[in-house]
Amino acid sequence: MNHWYMLTLVGKDRPGIVAKVTAALYDGGCNLGEASMMRLGGTFTIMLMVDFERSSKALIDLISPVAESLDLHLHLDRIEGRLHQHVEPDARVTVYGADRAGIVAKVTGALAEAGFNITDLESMVGGSEDKPIYVMQIEGTAAEGIESLQAAVDVIRKEGVEAHMEPIETLIG
Amino acid sequence: MAILEILTYPDARLKQESLPVEQFDDELRAFLADLEQTMLAGPGGVGIAAPQVGRFRRIVIVDCSRTRKPVPNHGRLFIVNPEITAWEGMTSGREGCMSVPDYTGNVIRAEKISLSYHDAHGKLQQLDAEGYEARAIQHEIDHLDGLLFLDRLVSRRNDLFRRKVYQPTPEQQPKT
Incomplete structure (x- = not known):
């Protein structure tokens, strides 16, 4: 049974963050959902929906090495949310x-x-x-x-x- | 009349070009009735194109008389073999599509267009449309060329200020 997680990564911007983080997640068996990634004041911020079949500890173990290598602060929440929950702004x-x-x-x-x-x-x-x-x-x-x-x-x-x-x-x- | 099945992306057929209509017969008019019923059955759709139901002919229906907020419109239009003959201005607006559920995005369209087309009986017609109706016509005609609004997305962010008509400078005016 898979679960959705919200993965937050924040750190000083540098080339290659997105590629390295998403490669590690893909190699670890994750499926990515919706994301907001943005440079704010020289800091790169990632908020990313991750679909993963194992525990939050296993996901942290999976992503920690790449986060540390890129000096990214990591935060993980298991979420109730899922895809296809869009609210149309008016x-x-x-x-x-x-x-x-x-x-x-x-x-x-x-x-x-x-x-x-x-x-x-x-x-x-x-x-x-x-x-x-x-x-x-x-x-x-x-x-x-x-x-x-x-x-x-x-x-x-x-x-x-x-x-x-x-x-x-x-x-x- | 029947409600037809709507093709949804990633069905590759939505990316194919449609052919002109040559026969303006009862079969065409029966299809238009089905196509209209299919549009009316959808959630808030103001237009539909024949390729969205798997018929790859240059046929669209636009009906902007059904919007939540009233907009200038020509009522329900059966548009066959359309050609946009003039464009004016640019405007950004949010679009979605019955063939692309659960996603909307910002698209730049001409603010005003002139259109020539055949009606359901093969008679050549012309109209000028603006604003929302012009946007709907452009969206539907795109389907005939295998284009979805996804092909024309602009940033959802950074669309800073409302864009109205850009007036060309005298040098940019077309030479007559």
Whole structure:
């Protein structure tokens, strides 16, 4: 009986991390599911669904040598999740402005209050060292409707950041 | 009428090119009725192409009168042997497909198109479509050339700001 695990690996970015990690998992009999892998501030981060028939200890033993060789911090959770559990987002909120503390908390607080359930959030700091700008893209489902979400976005805009919302009308053809 | 079986990727037949229709007869019209019923039986589908049910002819149906939020549309269209004769603008939007269950992705399409096609009786027709309906027509015509929206995916992330029409500079205007 196979189990799904969520494998998290974090460490200083360098070439070859993905290839070495996934080769070790494949050689050890794992099947990979969905993944998010991204370089954040010079650190490479991996969150990876792994389907494996043995125990979490066996999986850690399998991946530890390659993680250590690449100086990656490793974390493993057995998860209830499985594939084909996608939730289709129905709205996208984009926020940007001069970077300052509190943007994410204020924005997501207002969105949560409006019944917005985040499925995907990505944020980046761009601009220059002395004038950083914060850019955030959020997708999710507006449980209390698009109008309620739009009202929250209008409130967010009063906080001194640019914000806009657009419905995602997924075309099925 | 019958609900036809939808081919789903990785069925290799979805990648094949479809041939023009030559006979505009009752058999074609009966097929169109079945194809429409198959589209209506799907979850929220606004279009369907003949190769999605294993008939490799240049036939699509688009019906954007059924969207959750109303959009400009020409009602239910039986489109045979379509040719897109003009494109304008670019826009990104989320697409899914009855032949690709449980996956959606962002695709860039022309904002406005001009289309010439034959109707169910072989009469040549023309229309201009925009926005969601133009997207649906482009999605379905792609099926006739063995293309899925998966062939046109753009980053789900990094699609930073809403893209509206890019105006060509005077130098880029086509010479007349």
